[in-house]
Amino acid sequence: MAARGPNAALSRLIGEARWTYRQFARAVNRVGTETGTPLRYDESAVSHWLTGTAPRQAARTCILEALSRRLGRPVTHAEAGLPAPAAATTPAANAVEGLVDLGRQDMDPSRRRVLGAGLFSVALTIPGWQDVVGRAEAVQSGRTSRIGMAEVDTVTAMTEKVSDLDDQFGGRHARPMAAAFMVNTVAAYLRADAPAPVRQAMLSAASDLLYLTGYMAVDEGLHGFAQQYYVKALELAGAAEDHLTYCTTLRGMSVQAVDLGHGRRALDLADAAAAASPKAGPRMLAFLLGQQAHAAAQTGDRTGALRRLREAETAMDRAESRGKAFGSYDPAALNYHTSQVRYELGDVSGAVEAMELADRLRPGVYRRTRVRHRGTMAERQLELGHLEAACTTWHQALDDYPLVQSGRADDRVRAMLGLLKPHLRNPQARDLYDRARTMAA
Incomplete structure (x- = not known):
């Protein structure tokens, strides 16, 4: 040029x-x-x-x-003296069109490489609660049909089923199913006539499904695409005046950022989630504080991380047993956050100890999480020089691995193969390596 x-x-x-x-x-x-x-x-x-x-x-x-x-701040084309991109040829006209556009991309297997090229952006603009709350008029009625609470229940039940599949088998196959449901069913419900309470409930249910689909995109490593799902979930949660899903989505975005190493952005998102939920119950409070602690630790704020972790433990002690279908926070999850905080602060031994406790407490239905976290635990055991213990943990991860379709689980197996290569003279390491290589192939 x-x-x-x-x-x-x-x-x-x-x-x-x-x-x-x-x-x-x-x-x-x-x-x-x-x-x-x-x-x-x-x-x-x-x-x-x-x-x-x-x-x-x-x-x-x-x-x-x-x-x-x-x-540590958004930089625009104008600020950098660069030409602005050409205007999008097909901008989303409203919330439903944006949802359909996302879902159709996800339904098309031929677009997998394109979606994978989407860039995770620390400069992504996150709509604030006051910017999206109550804006249900963004969803336009097609005036072609009328829905009631039965249709809301359908969306909620489908979301719970997809969540169960994701927990047990990973999101690789479940996410396109969720996307097809959004395009073919949820979009029509959102366009339909409905009494105000039903419309609000449908917006909330759709927001839950968008959050879950974004979470599954993260699991597959489609980080830029996941951010689009998350932002759409925030918009619909605001239109529904659904604080819980709005805060859960912000917290999910923080998890994505911290796992990618963007600690400052992760902390900003976690703090925004906490600020948007001033009346959170003890379980939700622990849910938010645990993530704040992890993000703070990654930024090097030892005092803030440990303080928030103590507050999360106190909140968990007071928490009631009930929890949202895919948003619950339990002692296993809290111990995972404890492990992450300790690791970020340099306490590898303490991190392994907390991860072992999380593994013992984790309900059996969370197979995908079990594979991922056992892989991480084995990596840290090896970091301590405990090769045989790491091999035992990795074998346990491989027991479940064939049943899971998950990009993050695949990452842990690839990491295992690389870490084992210097130790192949050890019979246990060699046996594990051969087993893992066969599965990876």
């Missing part, structure tokens, strides 16, 4: 980030790798950009994301 004159704005941002041209190029390339389209920029490319040559659109997206992550 032709030069347009020196880009002083981009130069200022690189200076603010305290990057050399080479460091900046590498950061952009790392973001590109996340999209599934590796970039090969170097300092000469950065020099061209600064003299006014506009990078192609795919690179501009990666440039803005790299700068946003480094500076």
Whole structure:
């Protein structure tokens, strides 16, 4: 593209980030790798950009994301002196159209590679509660049919069934099923005539389903796509004035961010979830505090992390036994957060101890979680030098692995194979490696 004159704005941002041209190029390339389209920029490319040559659109997206992550704030095209992208040709006209657009993409197996290239963005704009609350008029009635609470119950029951499948078998097959249900059934319900209480309940039920579908997209590693589901869930939860699903979704977005290593963004999202739920019961409070503790630990805030963890433990002691179908928080989940906090703060032994307790307390229906977390526990046992204990734990993970269709479970098995390679002279390690390699194949 032709030069347009020196880009002083981009130069200022690189200076603010305290990057050399080479460091900046590498950061952009790392973001590109996340999209599934590796970039090969170097300092000469950065020099061209600064003299006014506009990078192609795919690179501009990666440039803005790299700068946003480094500076801890959203960076726009205008701020970076870059041409804005062309307007979308098919913008979602309303909440239902956006939901259908998401679901149709997810239903199409041929789009798997495209969806996987979606970029997780720390600069994603999150709608606040006051921005979305009560905006049910965004969902337009098609005036073609009328629904009642029976249709709401249908959506709720389907969400619970899909959640059960996800817990036991992973989301790889369950998510397209949920997407098809959204497109073919939920969208029609949202367009239909309904009394105000029924419409509000349907918005809430649809929001629950969107949150769950986003969670399953995270499980498959489709992080940019998951963010789209989550934002749509926030919009519908606000329209339904459903605090619980709104806060649960923000907390889910925080989990996604912290697992990707974006601690500051994860803490912001966890804090936003807590702020939006001032009247949370003890179980919901523990649910939110546990995530705040993990995110704070990743940012290096030892005092804040331990304080929130103690508060979560106190809230759990007071919690009632009831919980939402896929949003409940139990002692196993709290011990998992304890393990994550300890690990982030450098206490690997304490992290393994808490993870072992979580494993003993976890209900048997959570097979996918069991595979993932046993894989993580074995990695930390190996980090302590306990090779034979790690092999035992990995074998337990592999017992369930063939029954689970999960991208994150696949990641743990791939990590296992890499970590075992230096130890193949050990008979237990060799036996485990051979078993895992056969399953991975």
